[in-house]
Amino acid sequence: MTTIGFLGGGNIAQAIIGGLIDNGTSPADIHCHDPAAGSQQKLASLGIQLCDSNDAVVQAADVVMLCVKPNVLPDLLGELTADCKHRLFVSVAAGVLIRTMSERLGPDTAIVRCMPNTPALVGTGMTALFASPAVSPAQRDIAEGILSAVGKALWVQDEAQLDAVTAVSGSGPAYFFRLMELMISAAINEGLDEATARELVLQTALGAARMASASQLSPGELREQVTSPGGTTQAALAEFDAADLEGIVTRAVQAARQRSVELSGH
Ligand SMILES: NC(=O)c1ccc[n+]([C@@H]2O[C@H](COP(=O)([O-])OP(=O)(O)OC[C@H]3O[C@@H](n4cnc5c(N)ncnc54)[C@H](OP(=O)(O)O)[C@@H]3O)[C@@H](O)[C@H]2O)c1
Structure with missing residues (x-):
């Protein structure tokens, strides 16, 4: 059983959480922190575990989904004090490079960067994913499985291709x-x-x-x-x-x- 944590519980996080629950993940295995009152209300209605800090989510989760706005993400990662090493981080934040995240999480941390699109909100999204070298084949399967809960998912072999993905399926x-x-x-x-x-x-x-x-x-x-x-x-x-x-x-x-x-x- 994989425990999945969400840092940020807005539109895209709620879409993924809804997809995971529809596909059989127990809400008890999903943790989330989001300071916004509006998001908290919607998240509570999904029956998941609401945490009072991002560190609490990281401690509870095997996989940490980074679902905040790109401008918030680098500082958020820099402020984490929980042990990040043995966890898989999956970022949906547009334009935040693996390098930027590795600098804050440590060079050996497994990080997947992905680019979903808005039809994910109705279960017909298209997501492209890119894995850092530290990501194991089993972790790739987990990341792909999570994003497949809201549509189709495919891998790109080069991080720079995510810019072309953004221009095609993102926009x-x-x-x-x-x-x-x-x-x-x-x-x-x-x-x-x-x-x-x-x-x-x-x-x-x-x-x-x-x-x-x-x-x-x-x-x-x-x-x-x-x-x-x-x-x-x-x-x-x-x-x-x-x-x-x-x-x-x-x-x-x-x-x-x-x-x-x-x-x-x-
Ligand atoms: N929506 C999509 O279809 C889509 C597609 C591709 C990529 N993305 C990416 O997904 C990410 C999130 O987009 P979204 O549309 O879901 O945005 P959103 O609805 O604004 O959700 C982000 C949530 O994170 C919360 N937050 C802010 N600071 C936080 C912190 N320090 N710790 C925890 N939570 C915090 C925000 O609260 P406040 O409102 O109080 O700031 C908000 O509820 C972005 O990086 C975007 O690039 C989204």
Whole structure:
């Protein structure tokens, strides 16, 4: 039985805790410290163990989930007095490097850094993980298992790839939200009422994502399958090409990756 501790019990922590409990982890094996009254109320309703300090969580846990905002994390780690050596630390804090955490937790401490995304809040997240050299294969399985409670999880082999992950799946939900927003406006412009436009767009996005996930074909092949020469889809896609949608998306993802590098200060 693995005991899991959470430092910070806000949105992402509550999503992961909810997923763990749904997947069979006993609330008695989950410990958390969060000073915010609002978070405490929600955490208490999940039936987990609320601790009055971060040190108390670390002492109680085999795995410590770091779920505070990135600007808070380095000081929080520096203030821990509990023995951190034989524990696995898993950080979800965007842009906080393994190096920064190792400096505070000790060079031999097992640390996994990961980047989840907001659909984790509804159980369909995508998380990429990176492990420091001190992380054992068994600890990798534990970290992957925890993040899999809120969606899919995969490993990257190089920490710098987390910047590209941030630009694709981290920020990615907003790109799709933007496209949905624009399609809803375009549908209204073509004479549909807002409720109808919204339902058409959201169900189409969900259907396309499900179809692409379930199919052996690439998204490009699926697109070709539904694009008849001289038809309606081709007319729309020709407008995308004329506006260089490919260049726009390439530059947008590059800009996000570059910003991620700047924010993490490496
Ligand atoms: N939400 C997502 O989908 C998502 C996706 C990817 C990555 N992340 C990462 O997840 C982390 C948390 O994000 P979030 O959205 O869950 O933020 P959040 O809802 O603000 O949760 C953070 C919680 O930590 C508490 N906290 C502050 N200082 C603390 C301390 N010293 N000890 C213990 N708890 C403390 C905060 O309390 P106060 O409100 O009182 O400060 C807050 O309740 C961030 O680093 C973010 O980069 C989140």
